[in-house]
Each structure stands twice: as C-alpha cells, then as structure tokens.
Amino acid sequence: MIRFLVRRLVLTIPVLLGVATLVFALMHLIPGDPAQAMLGETAAEEDIAALRARLGLDRPLSVQYGRFLRGAVGGDLGTSLRTGEPVADAIVARLPATFELAVAALLVALGVAIPLGILAAVRQGTLVDHGATAVALAGVSIPNFWLGPLLAIVFAVELGWLPVSGRGTVAHLVLPAITLGTALTAVLARMTRASLVEELRKPYVQAARARGASRTRAVLRHALPNSLIPVVTLVGLQCGAVLGGAVITETIFAWPGVGRLLVQSIGFRDYPMVQGCVLLIAVIYVGVNLVVDLAYGLLDPRIRYT
Amino acid sequence: MTRVGAAVVLVAVVAAIVGPWLVPFDPATQELALRLTGPSAAHWFGLDELGRDILARVLSGARVSLAVALVVVGISVTVGIAVGAIAGYCGGWIDEGVGRVMDILLAFPDLLLAIALVAALGPGLANVVLALSLIGWVGYARVVRAQALHTRELEFVEAARALGATTPRILLRHVIPATLPAVVVQATLGMGGVILAEASLSFLGLGVQPPTPSWGAMLNDGRGHLLDAPHLTIVPGLGIALLVLGFNFLGDGLRDRMDPTTRRGISGWLSRKRPATAPLRGAARQS
Numbered sequence: 345m346i347r348f349l350v351r352r353l354v355l356t357i358p359v360l361l362g363v364a365t366l367v368f369a370l371m372h373l374i375p376g377d378p379a380q381a382m383l384g385e386t387a388a389e390e391d392i393a394a395l396r397a398r399l400g401l402d403r404p405l406s407v408q409y410g411r412f413l414r415g416a417v418g419g420d421l422g423t424s425l426r427t428g429e430p431v432a433d434a435i436v437a438r439l440p441a442t443f444e445l446a447v448a449a450l451l452v453a454l455g456v457a458i459p460l461g462i463l464a465a466v467r468q469g470t471l472v473d474h475g476a477t478a479v480a481l482a483g484v485s486i487p488n489f490w491l492g493p494l495l496a497i498v499f500a501v502e503l504g505w506l507p508v509s510g511r512g513t514v515a516h517l518v519l520p521a522i523t524l525g526t527a528l529t530a531v532l533a534r535m536t537r538a539s540l541v542e543e544l545r546k547p548y549v550q551a552a553r554a555r556g557a558s559r560t561r562a563v564l565r566h567a568l569p570n571s572l573i574p575v576v577t578l579v580g581l582q583c584g585a586v587l588g589g590a591v592i593t594e595t596i597f598a599w600p601g602v603g604r605l606l607v608q609s610i611g612f613r614d615y616p617m618v619q620g621c622v623l624l625i626a627v628i629y630v631g632v633n634l635v636v637d638l639a640y641g642l643l644d645p646r647i648r649y650t
Numbered sequence: 651m652t653r654v655g656a657a658v659v660l661v662a663v664v665a666a667i668v669g670p671w672l673v674p675f676d677p678a679t680q681e682l683a684l685r686l687t688g689p690s691a692a693h694w695f696g697l698d699e700l701g702r703d704i705l706a707r708v709l710s711g712a713r714v715s716l717a718v719a720l721v722v723v724g725i726s727v728t729v730g731i732a733v734g735a736i737a738g739y740c741g742g743w744i745d746e747g748v749g750r751v752m753d754i755l756l757a758f759p760d761l762l763l764a765i766a767l768v769a770a771l772g773p774g775l776a777n778v779v780l781a782l783s784l785i786g787w788v789g790y791a792r793v794v795r796a797q798a799l800h801t802r803e804l805e806f807v808e809a810a811r812a813l814g815a816t817t818p819r820i821l822l823r824h825v826i827p828a829t830l831p832a833v834v835v836q837a838t839l840g841m842g843g844v845i846l847a848e849a850s851l852s853f854l855g856l857g858v859q860p861p862t863p864s865w866g867a868m869l870n871d872g873r874g875h876l877l878d879a880p881h882l883t884i885v886p887g888l889g890i891a892l893l894v895l896g897f898n899f900l901g902d903g904l905r906d907r908m909d910p911t912t913r914r915g916i917s918g919w920l921s922r923k924r925p926a927t928a929p930l931r932g933a934a935r936q937s
Contacts, residue, residue, distance in 0.1 A: 362754030490887030588761030
C-alpha cells in the first residue's frame, strides 16, 4: 500500500507542473501586449510600462516562468490589478463559499442519484427504468444557467420560500445546490444503475438469493456496496464538472465564491486573479482525484497491484 | 429513445437550415415600440428587450450552436483519432508523451479551461471553437488509444504486419476503423456537450458577440427580465435543453445498440419466485 501511495503521489508532480505551466502560458496567449490588454487601448505608455515591470513581463520568459513557479509553490500568486490585494488572500477568503456549495451540490446529487439508480437497476427494462433514464438524461441536458433562474422564479419570486441570491443561511444554499447538483445527479444515477446491473448479474447475488436472502437484502446488502466503487470514482471525476459548474451557478445566484471572483476578474481583465483562480481550482481538482484514487486503492486491493 | 433523439436532432437541423427563411422577421431587426411583448399570433415566441423577434433569433441561434458543435466535434474527432491511434499503436515514448499531455489537460475542469482560454484569447466565435477543440480532442484520443492498444494485438493486425503492411496502412485500414463505433457514440454525445459549453461561454459574455444571436447570450439578456418577460429566458433555454437532450438520447441509444451486454436482463434473478430457482435461471441465461 505504501508503494502504491508513493507512486501515485510521485505521478501527481509532473501533472501539477504541467498545470502550472499551462496557467503561466495563459498570460502569454493574450494577443499583443498583455499589459496593454489589461489597461485598455487608451492607457498611457508609462502606465503600460509600469504594469509590465510590476508583472515582470519585461523580463526574459525563463525568468518569468521561474518566478511564477516559485510564487505558486510558496503561495504568492501576485496581487490583484483591480483591488491591489494579494491574489492568494482573495481566493482563500472565497474558498469556503465554493467548498460549501460544492459539498451541498454533492449531497443533493448523491441523495437523489443512488435511490434513482437502484430503482432503475432493479426494474431494468421496465417503464420505471426508461423513466429514470429519461429523467437522468434530461438532468444532464438542462443547462444550469437556465435551471437556476427558473428555480428562482418559482421558489423565490412566486412562492417566496427561498432567498433568490446571496449567502448566509441554509436557505440561501438550497437553490444554488440544486442547480449545481442536477447534472451531477443525472450522471451518478446512470452510473449507479449501470454498476448495480453488472453486480446483480454476478453469481454471489444469485448465491445470496439461493441462501434465502430477500430481494431487498440481495440488492442493498450484497450488490449495492460493490456497485458503489465506480460511483465513488465518478464522484471524484465529476468534481471537475462541479467546480466548472460552480463558476456559472455562483454568477447566477451572486454566491461569493471563487467562480464568481473568476468571472468578475475576467470582466475587469484582472489576469493575475484569473490565473490564480484557474490554478487553484485545477490544483484542488488534481488533489480530489488523488484522494479518490487512493480511496479506490484502499477499497479495491487489485488496483494497488496494477 | 434513440428514435426520439434522432427526431429531435433532425427537426432542429431542418429548423436551423430552413427556419430563418420561413420566419418573416430578421433576427436583428428592432421594433422598440413592441419591446418585451409576450407571445402573439404575429410573434410566436414574443419579442426581446430590443424588440427583436425571439423565434427568428432562436432559429439563427440554432444555426450558430449546431455549426460550432459540428466544427468543434469534427476537429476534436480528427485530432483525437490521429493522436490516440498513433499513441496506442506505436506505444513507447510517443504513448508516454501523449499520455502526459492528456493528463495535464484532464487536470482542468473542461468548462474552466475553456473559460480561461477564451478569457486570454479574447471573446468571439473563432476563439470559442479554438478553445473547445483544444480541450475536446483529449476525450476521443483516450477512447481511440484504448481501442488501438487492444486492436494491435489481434491476429488480423499481426497478419497485416507479417504481410509487410506499413504502419500508416495498418492504422488507416485496420486500427482506426475498429475504433469508429465507439467514436461515433462519443461524438454524438459530444455534440450535446459542445452546445452546452458554447452556450455557457456565451452566457458569460465570452462566446458569440452581438448582434449575432446565441442561445447562451439570449439567456443572459433574459436574466434582467425574469419577472416582467420570462419568455426571454424560457424559449432559448428550452431550445438548448431539447437539442442537447436529443443528442443525448441518440448517443445513449447508439451506445446501447453497440454494446449487447446492456441489453441483458437481470430481473429474473431478482424475481419474487422461490430463491432456489433463481441460480438455475441465471445460469441458463448466462450460457
């Protein structure tokens, strides 16, 4: 197990280096002079030169790259062009909100997806199964930037049950969590169904039934725990979709998280902040996948030896 | 569901192609006096905040969405097949190198990387296509690589090698054709994904720029009128959801047809009959 852990950790290092390199390259993908692009067409020449010096853009590329990597490792992501505050501080201040939203969306998704997946699997080929599949596909197809406003119209404006935007109480979390969790629900329900159908075909489930286990026990006690291993992996993989979707959801509901900060920073051409947000979200995503891989290795010993 | 999906996609494609000629309104023509008017006999889906016909804009937006999806999926499939087949068939350092590049691109949430790339390159249709294609090929390359790894060990490929076939010939005549069914399924599902991604970028103001109609931008415009003119939000959102659902139904159905294992039933093993009979029924089905 230790060897598996070390090998998996070592494999993460080049990925993180590649992520940092790509994020560094973003600034240099800006057509023309990045400092000019940030300050606008009408900016004075001396202001552009000052910004170029402040961002280190007047140095050789290798020096800029080395400085960026050192900063990223040490948690120094530069300062915001708009507010002047350190990028890392601004992101860290908004991270709990994004984390809260992502976890809530995940709970919503798991709470709906697993029962729906079980129902579809045990009734495979029936109307219930087709209905669950259709609902799941609809969930994947509905854009969250459409679902969010519709939910807000019904539950916040018409019924007045929930607040339409902001953060503070659990009530504030409900609509953003449902909006963000819907697509995830659909994906997880489909995976739960597919995985459970596979498990239900295996001889140990037949053996359990032969020993007199009830249908419910055969499904819930025997097949379901094994079928959830791929679901756990998918949760890790879908964290990327959750973090990407959070950018939109936070924008719709004025949720004060990293995603909204990213969109606002793009609007203000605050590229150091954009770089910081993208880097941090990608690093979190890599970290979550690492944890999922390790958990997968713990759950299934065969993984450690492949 | 496959037929429903195919029908939805067909209707959308036909509507996108001929629709703008059937609707007697230009998507850019403004009737400011009628702004935010709801659906009526003259304007079936109503008018937006600048008095433009929403039906005409939805149909033009469908053209944009479908065109972007076709181009992005076309580029992604071509690059993905080429890279995946070469990496999987050749192996060695080529496979290692391609694998590392794919690992890095997969380390970013798709939409986040697209947002970051378009934010850097600048908003606009061409940059949306570029950003989505830069990300999109990876999924196809993974599928093709996995298939190529399997196919290169099969007898008919070994026979082709023994007969002196060159690597490009083996790839083009034997390896790539074997990967196409999986690629077709993924491309069908990918069309829906690209439509959603393009709409997301346009919603954030990074995609198609005005006055060109885009479903995502229309939804963003409608946000300010959720209460007084909900049709601004409902109609384009429904368009996106239906078209993406159509592609998902179609892709899902194609996958089921190409994978016979998904058609095997399990209900017999969970039947309410006496448990003692269940193993025999299951064994019979397996054989």
